[in-house]
Amino acid sequence: MLNIQQVTKRFGEISALNALTLHIQENQISAILAKNGAGKSTLMSLIAGLSQPCSGSIEINGLNRLDKKNTLELKKHIGFAAQNTGLYPMLSVHQNVYFFAKLHGLTHQQAKIRVEQLLKQFELTELTHRPCQTLSGGQKRRVHLAIAVVHRPKLLLLDEPTLGADIYAREAILNVVKDIAKQGTAVIYTTHYLNEIENLNAHIIIMDKGRVLHQASQRELQEKHNENAFYVDFTLPIAEKVAHILAHSTVVAAQRLHVKNHNNAHTIEHIVHAMGDFLPHIQQIKRHESSLENLFFTLTDSHSTAQPETVLVKTKPVMHPKKEPSLL
Amino acid sequence: MIMTALHVFINELRIMRHDASPFVILFIMPSLALILLTPALGAIAREYGQASVTDSALSVPAMTVMFGSLGAAFVSFSIVRERDWACWSRLLTSAHSTVGIIGGKLLPPMGLVIIQQVLLVIIGAAVYGGLGELQAGAYIVGASFFAITITAFGLVVADMFSSLQKMNAVIHIGALLFASTSGAFIPIESLPFYVKYLLYISPGYWLVVYQKNALLGTLTLPTASISLSILSLQAFVFLAYARARLNCINT
C-alpha cells in the first residue's frame, strides 16, 4: 500500500526525517508512536504530498508520490486530517463538510447524502447548522475528521486525531476509525497515547528522531517483549554466587541479579525463600514490568520519565529472614 | 479547474457574508475620500499647468489606484487567513486543481475592484460632473486589467508573509507608496527624479495613464495597447510565481 524508502527531510539545520524507511499494509491501522518533534507531522505531510522530501522515495499503491503526474490520482485516494483542525470558523458544520465534498468532485446530490451520513457517523447531526467557531475542541476534531474521509479514501492519514478531545469524543473518534478500517481503508494514525494504540489494536511503529525504531503487531510485541522480571540488588558483590542457586537468574552486575519471571511463575516469596544464607545481603527487590510503554521508553531513551521498575522489597539494613517482605 | 474555481469562489462569497470589511474599505472609504479630496487634487493639477483636466478625471483614478491596490491586500489576507485556519493544506489535498483554487480566490476581490472603479466614476460624475466624454467600455476594460494585475500581486504578497500582522503593515505602506508614485495624487513633474524611473514598473502608473484618458475621452489605441500589455505582462509574472510557490504548505 505505502512504501517509503530512505526518506530524508531537512529544515535548514534541523533534520526532521533521517533516511526513514517504512512499509504499510492495506487493511490495517498503523499507529505511529513517537514523542513530540520526532517527525510524525513531517512524515504525514510528505505522504499527503504537501511537501517534498530532500531525498528518498514514496510509493502509494504502486504510484510514485513524487511524480507530479500522479498528484491528482493520489488526491482521490488519500484522506488527510492534519494535526491542527482545519475548519472555516464562521461557516456551519454542514457548509464545511459540503464544501470539501464538492472540491473532491461529488455532485450536489452525492455530497448532500454523504455529508448527512458522515454527520450521523460522527454524532454531529445536532450540530449541523452550528458555526464551527462555536464548537468544543472535541466537536471540532470530529468535523475535521469527517472532512478527511468525505471522499472515501483508501489511505487515511490521521495526525494526532484526538488532540484536545475529551474522553467521550476520543471514544467516538476511536470507534469511527475502527469502523473505517474495517471497511478496508488503510489508516496511519499518529499519537503519543499508548492506550489508544491498544484500543485500536493497531500495528505499532515506534519512531524517534526522524527514524523508525521498531515495528510490530500488538501480538508480536506482547510475545516478544512482555516478559516480566525481577531485579535483586545486594549489599555485597555476591550476584555471581546467588545466580547458581536461583533459577532463571542472570548476573547483570556484581551486586545485581536479573530474575526472569516467565508466565509470572515467580513470586517474591519464591525468591526470598530460595535465597537461603544470602538473604541478609539483599538490599532490594524490584519488579520490572514489560509493556508497550516501557518498550517505547527503552527504545526512545527517555528513562527519565519512565518508571519501568517498581520497588517491591527494600531492606534496611538487613531484613529478618522470617519476616514477610514489605510490599511498597 | 473551472469547477474547483467555482466551488472556491462560492465558498469565498460565503465567508465574505460574515465579514463586511472589504465593502467598507473598498467602497465606502474611497467614495468619501473622492468627495472630500477632488477639489484639492484639481487645484494642485492647475498649479502644475494642467488646466484642461477636469477635477474628477484626476481624482477618480487617484482613488482607484490608492484603494484598488487594497484589493491585493484582500487576496493576501484571504490566503494567509486560510493558513491561520489550517485550511490551506486541506484545500491543496482536496481540490483537484491548484490553479482552480487560486482562480476562485482571486475572483471575488477582482470583482470588487472592478465594481469599485465603476462606483467611483458614478460618484465623481454625480458630485463634480465633467465626465461627459467618458469612454465607458474602455474604462471597464482598463478596470478589469488592473483588477487582475493587482489581485495577482496579492498572491505574491501572500507568499512573502506568513503572518497577518506583518502582511497588513507592509501592504498598507505599499498601497500608499504605490498611489503616491502613480502620478495620480501628485503630478509627476513634482516628484523626485528617481521616482520617475520607478513609475514605469508600477501597475498604478499604467492604470492612471489609461483611465485618465478614458475619462477624458482621449484614449487612443496605442496608449491603450501599451498600458494593457504592461498590466498583462505583470499579471502573468505574478500568476506564474504564485502557481510555482503556493502549492505546498511551507510557503
Ligand SMILES: Nc1ncnc2c1ncn2[C@@H]1O[C@H](COP(=O)(O)OP(=O)(O)O)[C@@H](O)[C@H]1O
Ligand atoms: N516548517 C518547518 N520549519 C522548520 N522546522 C520544522 C518545520 N516543520 C517541522 N520542523 C521541525 O522538524 C522536527 C519534526 O517536527 P514534526 O514533524 O512536527 O514532529 P512531530 O509531529 O512528531 O511532533 C521538529 O524538530 C520541528 O521543529
Ligand SMILES: [Mg+2]
Ligand atoms: Mg506533529
